[in-house]
Amino acid sequence: MPSQHAQNRLAAYSTPLILSAVLLAFVLLVVVLDDKALARTAAEALVRVTLVVGLWIFVGNSGVISFGHAGYMAIGAYCSAWLTLKPQSKALFLPDLPPWLMDAQWPVFPAAIASGLLAALVALLSGAAILRLSGIAASIATFAFLAIVNTVYSNWEGVTGATSSVVGLARYVDHWVALAWATAAIVAANLYANSASGLALRATREDEVAARASGIDMYRHRLWSLVISAFFTGISGALLGHSIGVLNPDSFYLGITFISLAMLVVGGIGSLSGAVTGVLLLSLLIELLVRAERGITVGGAEFALPSGSQEILIGVAMIVVLILRPAGLTGGREFKLRLSVPRIPLSQEPTSTN
Amino acid sequence: MSKLGVFDISVRYGKVPAITDLTFHLEEGERVFIAGPNGAGKSSLLNAICGRVPTTHGRIEMDGDLLTGRAPEAIARLGLSMVPEGREIFGSLTVEENLRVGTGIRRDAEAVETDIEEIFAAFPILGERRRAAAGALSGGQQQMLAIGRALMTNPKLMMVDEPSLGLAPKIVDQVYDTLVALQEERGLTLLIVEQSSLRAARVGGRMVLMRGGRIVGEGNAADMADRDALAQAYFGNTQPEAEEVA
Amino acid sequence: MTNLAQLFFDAASLGGLYAMAALGIALIFGVMNLVNFAHGEYIAFCVFALIVPSTDAVAVMLLGRAPALLLVPLVLSLGAAIAIASEYAVFRHLRRADPVAMMISSFALGFVIRNALLAIYGGRPKAISLWPELNTPVAIVGADVPLLQLIVILTTLLVVAGLAGLLKKTRLGLEMRAAAENFTMARLLGVKANVVITGAFALSGALAAAVALIMATQTGVADVRMGGQIMLVAFIATVIGGLGSLPGAVAAGFLIGAASVLLQAFLPLDARPFRDAFLYSLVIVCLLVRPQGLFVPASAKPRV
Numbered sequence: 001m002p003s004q005h006a007q008n009r010l011a012a013y014s015t016p017l018i019l020s021a022v023l024l025a026f027v028l029l030v031v032v033l034d035d036k037a038l039a040r041t042a043a044e045a046l047v048r049v050t051l052v053v054g055l056w057i058f059v060g061n062s063g064v065i066s067f068g069h070a071g072y073m074a075i076g077a078y079c080s081a082w083l084t085l086k087p088q089s090k091a092l093f094l095p096d097l098p099p100w101l102m103d104a105q106w107p108v109f110p111a112a113i114a115s116g117l118l119a120a121l122v123a124l125l126s127g128a129a130i131l132r133l134s135g136i137a138a139s140i141a142t143f144a145f146l147a148i149v150n151t152v153y154s155n156w157e158g159v160t161g162a163t164s165s166v167v168g169l170a171r172y173v174d175h176w177v178a179l180a181w182a183t184a185a186i187v188a189a190n191l192y193a194n195s196a197s198g199l200a201l202r203a204t205r206e207d208e209v210a211a212r213a214s215g216i217d218m219y220r221h222r223l224w225s226l227v228i229s230a231f232f233t234g235i236s237g238a239l240l241g242h243s244i245g246v247l248n249p250d251s252f253y254l255g256i257t258f259i260s261l262a263m264l265v266v267g268g269i270g271s272l273s274g275a276v277t278g279v280l281l282l283s284l285l286i287e288l289l290v291r292a293e294r295g296i297t298v299g300g301a302e303f304a305l306p307s308g309s310q311e312i313l314i315g316v317a318m319i320v321v322l323i324l325r326p327a328g329l330t331g332g333r334e335f336k337l338r339l340s341v342p343r344i345p346l347s348q349e350p351t352s353t354n
Numbered sequence: 355m356s357k358l359g360v361f362d363i364s365v366r367y368g369k370v371p372a373i374t375d376l377t378f379h380l381e382e383g384e385r386v387f388i389a390g391p392n393g394a395g396k397s398s399l400l401n402a403i404c405g406r407v408p409t410t411h412g413r414i415e416m417d418g419d420l421l422t423g424r425a426p427e428a429i430a431r432l433g434l435s436m437v438p439e440g441r442e443i444f445g446s447l448t449v450e451e452n453l454r455v456g457t458g459i460r461r462d463a464e465a466v467e468t469d470i471e472e473i474f475a476a477f478p479i480l481g482e483r484r485r486a487a488a489g490a491l492s493g494g495q496q497q498m499l500a501i502g503r504a505l506m507t508n509p510k511l512m513m514v515d516e517p518s519l520g521l522a523p524k525i526v527d528q529v530y531d532t533l534v535a536l537q538e539e540r541g542l543t544l545l546i547v548e549q550s551s552l553r554a555a556r557v558g559g560r561m562v563l564m565r566g567g568r569i570v571g572e573g574n575a576a577d578m579a580d581r582d583a584l585a586q587a588y589f590g591n592t593q594p595e596a597e598e599v600a
Numbered sequence: 601m602t603n604l605a606q607l608f609f610d611a612a613s614l615g616g617l618y619a620m621a622a623l624g625i626a627l628i629f630g631v632m633n634l635v636n637f638a639h640g641e642y643i644a645f646c647v648f649a650l651i652v653p654s655t656d657a658v659a660v661m662l663l664g665r666a667p668a669l670l671l672v673p674l675v676l677s678l679g680a681a682i683a684i685a686s687e688y689a690v691f692r693h694l695r696r697a698d699p700v701a702m703m704i705s706s707f708a709l710g711f712v713i714r715n716a717l718l719a720i721y722g723g724r725p726k727a728i729s730l731w732p733e734l735n736t737p738v739a740i741v742g743a744d745v746p747l748l749q750l751i752v753i754l755t756t757l758l759v760v761a762g763l764a765g766l767l768k769k770t771r772l773g774l775e776m777r778a779a780a781e782n783f784t785m786a787r788l789l790g791v792k793a794n795v796v797i798t799g800a801f802a803l804s805g806a807l808a809a810a811v812a813l814i815m816a817t818q819t820g821v822a823d824v825r826m827g828g829q830i831m832l833v834a835f836i837a838t839v840i841g842g843l844g845s846l847p848g849a850v851a852a853g854f855l856i857g858a859a860s861v862l863l864q865a866f867l868p869l870d871a872r873p874f875r876d877a878f879l880y881s882l883v884i885v886c887l888l889v890r891p892q893g894l895f896v897p898a899s900a901k902p903r904v
Contacts, residue, residue, distance in 0.1 A: 065700055129888060136635060136699070137891045140839045144880040144887075147832060151880070155873035254828065258711050265704050308719030315712035322705045323693040404788055430790035442785045444778050455778045456789035458771060507790055 009194070014337035016190040019276045020183045023049065026280070027175050039175055045283035046178030047239045049276055051256075052263045053185040054232030056275035059264060061198055062222050063205035064134065067257055068126070068142030069233045071149035074252035075122055076115035076234025077241040078153065081166050083111040084242075089168050096158025108172050112181075112238045119234025120227045127226040131219055134208070146257065153249040166247040173243040181239060185232045189272050192228055197221045262318045268328025273335045278328065282314065289313055357382045357543045358403070358511060363412030363422075365398050365567075372398040373567040375412070380511070385537060385544045385559035387575055389551055394564040396547045397439055400513045403545075404436045405429040416511060431459045435509030439516050439547070441500040445489025449480050452488045452499055456507035466506070473502040476532055494525035501529070505536065513545045518553060530557050555579030605743035607865055613749040615857025616756030617814060619850040621834030622841065623763065624807035626849035629838060630780030631800045632695070635703045638686060638710035640831025641717075642805055646679045646812035647822045648717055650730060655722030661730075668731070675813055676806045682713075683805025684798055695793075710831075717824045725823035730816045752814050759810060760850055763803070767846070772799050780844055840886045842893025851895050856883075 023046065030042040055069050082090070082097060083106040090102050106114070130141040153160045160166070192198045201221040204211040212218060241247050259282070267278020295304035321329065358380035365373040373395040380386055388396045401407040403414055405426040414421040421429050430436075435456070444452050453473060457466045474481030477498040483491065488499055497517060504512055514533065518526040534557060537544050548554045554561050554575040561578045563571035571578070621639065628636045652660040666674065690709050694702050734751060737744040767773035772795070778786040779796045787793055808827075815826060834849075837856050841848030859882060863875045871878070886894060 063700075065703065129884060133887055133891050136703075136843060137839055137887050139703075140836060141884050141887050143832065144836060144883045148877045148880045151874055151877040258707055261704055262708065265701070269700075306719060308715050311715035312712050312719070315708045315715065318708040319690055319705050319712075322697065322701050322708070323690075326694075326697045326701045406784060406788065425793065426784065426787040427790050427792050430788055436788050438785065438788070442782055444781045444785070446781055447774075447777060451774055451777075454774060455786060455791065458775060458792075459790035503789065 011336040012194050013190065015272060015334045016186045018335045019186050019273060023179055023182055027179050030175055041287050042175045043173055043178045043243055045279060046175060046182045047173065047236055047243055048263065048283060049182040049279045050185045050232055050239060051236035052260050052275045052279045053189050054229050054236055055260055055264060056272060057189045057192055057232065058226045058229035060269055060275065061193060061201045061205065061225050065139045066142045067139060068145040069260065070252045070257045071146045072119040072123060072230040072233040073237030073256065074149055074153055074249060076119045076237035077247055077252065078160055079115040079118045080111045080238035080241055081169055081247055083114060084108055084170060085168060093161050093166060094159055108170060108242065112235050115238040116231040116235040120231040123226045123230030127223045131222045131226065150249055150253050160249065163249065167245065169241050169245045169247065171242060171245045173239045178239060181235060186272065186276065188228065188232065192225065193272060197224050201225055262314065265328060266318055266321045268330035268332050270327060270332025271330050271334045274328045274330035274332065277330055285317065286310060286314060356380060357417065359415040361413050363402060363409045363414060365402050365407055366410055371567055373402065376569060378562065378569060380543060380545060383541055383543055387546050387548045387554040387559055387561045388564055389548055389554060389561060390564035395567040396564055397515055400436065400515050400547060403513065404434060430507060433510035435504040435507045435512045437500045437504045437514040439519065441496045443488045443496050443499050445487065447488055448485050449488050449499060450484040452503050453506050456503055460508055469506060473505065477502060494521050497521060497529055501533065511543045515547045516549065517546065518548065518550065551579045607861060609743060609745045609749050611858040611861040613752040614861055615854035616752050617811060618833050618837055618857045619756055619853030620759055620807050621811050621830050622837035622849040622853040623846060624804040625834050626838045626844060626846050627800045627804045630844040631776060631783065631796055633699045634691060634706060637703065637707040638713060639808055640827030641710040641713035642679055642682055642808035643812045643827035643830065644717055644824055645682055645713060646675055646809040647816045647826060648721055649675065649678050650816060651728055651822060653720045676809045679805040679809025680802040683801040687797060687801040714824055723824065725821045727820060728816060728822050729820060734817055748817055776800060836883050840883060840893060841895050845893060845895060848893055848895035
């Protein structure tokens, strides 16, 4: 008979199953509807799932708000562009790339992995410094990191194309590719959250002082979670680039920082399910509002929201959620399967495990 | 009608109960000590009365006015003043500014000035250092400042949380002498948290024993101190706390 | 010598601008632990209030046409008004929320204001001319200093002195300082939370308006994004100055202004476009060396 503890663990591992199933159902629905625009939207939403789940691995477990993740995203996106673009177009747009990178023409999958690894490496280095801080000082430092990445990528003319966009990325990221990566991110996030490091880190989130007192090396666990987090965030950057085909440093600045944090907070920062819920709900809301801005025909009469109302309403929605449900829509709870193993009272052992 | 009426209140922090179904009264002009071990709920009781922590159950009244559910500033404006544990003086403000923070609720500008001079007369060291940053005062001086500051709101009821914490016995004597003198002069009602039953007995007044969020004993402070053996039974061996270096 | 004087005026005027913006953020952080990301948008809002709402590229002055004697108080009260309104509409409902939730909601509020401005005025930066005569240079100790730089430096000094006076000499100032140090204790002494918080927002908004007027005159441009950069710098200044410390915010604002001007002057030509990257790296170093802030006495307790 599985002990209560083992049951809890099993139930914890059921979360990624449910979340992936939801995403799969979402993709299947898109396939059935056979709508090109919808498929594109779905792919973008799933790329955001990878991003926000990546962000959650750090923010959700450590409780430290990061404004720097768009920086890891930019690093991943540009890395994939360097590795996959045709040498001729690189010679034209990015003339200062080193020769080996200039000639590189990797397949997309290893390029995505490499993008994630580069972002993770940068996270290891930047995090080694930034994570010595805690609380608001740490958040500010992540903001400074984002500003550094943005300044470098916006001005390094021969390597990043600076503010002129890098074009011609292979647009291979459709809803299936995005689904695969979103699922991978969810599984990894769940594994991390239930690992010794993840559990220890969440203990520090609840009570930093007590966790320190009980010998938890908060710094190491935070750094470790940031590295994993940046890996998936970097990949989400690469995916975003290969989904829209164009890169610009400002696509990885305050706008995406805001929207990814908004999704995380609206869904509920405390749980992986919250991260995924937030992305899906806000993506849906954004899509509806975008369509409403273009105009909806109801019974011959056309209505259109004034342009810009999409962003305004998203912001308002976020504020309302924060006021009414500060812990987000999921309130920090995970979706779990209830295992139907009957609870038999333990007569012999003391019931110390709850 | 009693000065302060606490009816069946409960306070909890998250799921941890701090006070359970506590009822308690304070008469006009009375001096009451609350004693009990750490975690007995003494500070929680004071914090609940002054509106710093919410009650989950029950009601609190002062002079017939309902305090429960009111904001701390509203309660202060009804004539209740607090000297909190750890004193919580404003370290970056000067001594005199500390005294003036609480005078915003008063309309008698001239009396404020004479009151300030009175406090400087009662605690001359504060007068000497009236322009100094309060954070630079010693622990004992900060305690006097916290008491002076609480008096400046012109309260009818004053609550003092552990005035002796971290102070040398000689300073504690001085603090209590002043408190008693002020009470007699102004007709204050005093509610004091005091760990030491001996100290309470020496000062005199009623004593209430708390333990585990409830009142477990009550009586004249002098009698209660005699029954310290009883307290020992309640609390186990009361070790003197590690004293904070002031 | 000329160069040095020039550098000094550049650093002092830029630093003054940063210091004023940082004060606006520190004031609110001090009383309610809110890191107000919408502050940059208050600035943009005040700039756009000067012109007629339209998406045309050419800006037509609206408030901007009023004489300075009327314009300045008008814009300052407008800044105060939007700050008070945002407190009333958003932050008042989040008083018991944790600082993270408040910080993110201010981010959201900023996003709303920015997009509202975009919807009304369009995304293209517009040329505006507010007091153009102030940009004429005057010669001082051998340096050609635009009159405006002098005015900025003077204004900063006036604003800082005025604010210091207000905080030191008035009842509201006393209550705000007490509340900034220990809000609960201040309330236990009868200080009304709403009065203090509304006061802090009003002052903060007025400071944003002052920054807006200076920026509009200096750059001659109305751009929705103009608040973002300065907000970021101001935000950083409040942290390295020691969160909640007003003198620290001012000092750090000047320090960042000076560092920025010095980097611009002495970095090798190739590295100059990356000036901000160096600046923010310095910020991270500052934080690592003194996480509690550069200008906080060692005895101060960490607030966060």
